[in-house]
Amino acid sequence: MLDARQPAQYLGLTKRPDVQTFGHIAGSKALAPELLAKPTNGALYFWQKITYDALMSANGLSTKAPTISYCNTGHLAAGGWFVMSELAGNKSTKLYDGSLYLWTLEDRPLIGVPLN
Numbered sequence: 001m002l003d004a005r006q007p008a009q010y011l012g013l014t015k016r017p018d019v020q021t022f023g024h025i026a027g028s029k030a031l032a033p034e035l036l037a038k039p040t041n042g043a044l045y046f047w048q049k050i051t052y053d054a055l056m057s058a059n060g061l062s063t064k065a066p067t068i069s070y071c072n073t074g075h076l077a078a079g080g081w082f083v084m085s086e087l088a089g090n091k092s093t094k095l096y097d098g099s100l101y102l103w104t105l106e107d108r109p110l111i112g113v114p115l116n
Helices: 007-011 049-058 075-087 099-105
Strands: 038-040 043-045 067-070 093-095
Touching (some): 067 099, 075 093
Parallel strands (some): 067 093
16 A cells, blocks of 8 residues: 555644544555655656655555555545556556545544554
8 A cells, every 4th residue: 555645644643634534544655745756947857767666665665566556535646656557667556546535434444653
């Protein structure tokens, strides 16, 4: 599972109003949206495949294993899906379009750091 949200949301420190609980799906690995492209002169450009391979590995993701990309409502997950599937070449990548909105609506658990 590839969690395509900001680190604070992944860790459960913050959440979007449309997600019922704090945290991430157990076993998922974070790949923050700002890692998906490099900013240059006010524009965003995709990295080379070798860079995506290294980014995925550094975040505990495999470009060879089946992967499901999710976020809060599905829009950031599309970026994770595109990078993993089309740029890193993992054609077994899927997009969970319901993402955490649907996951938590169905009262499924999330894990995160303890909150005060």
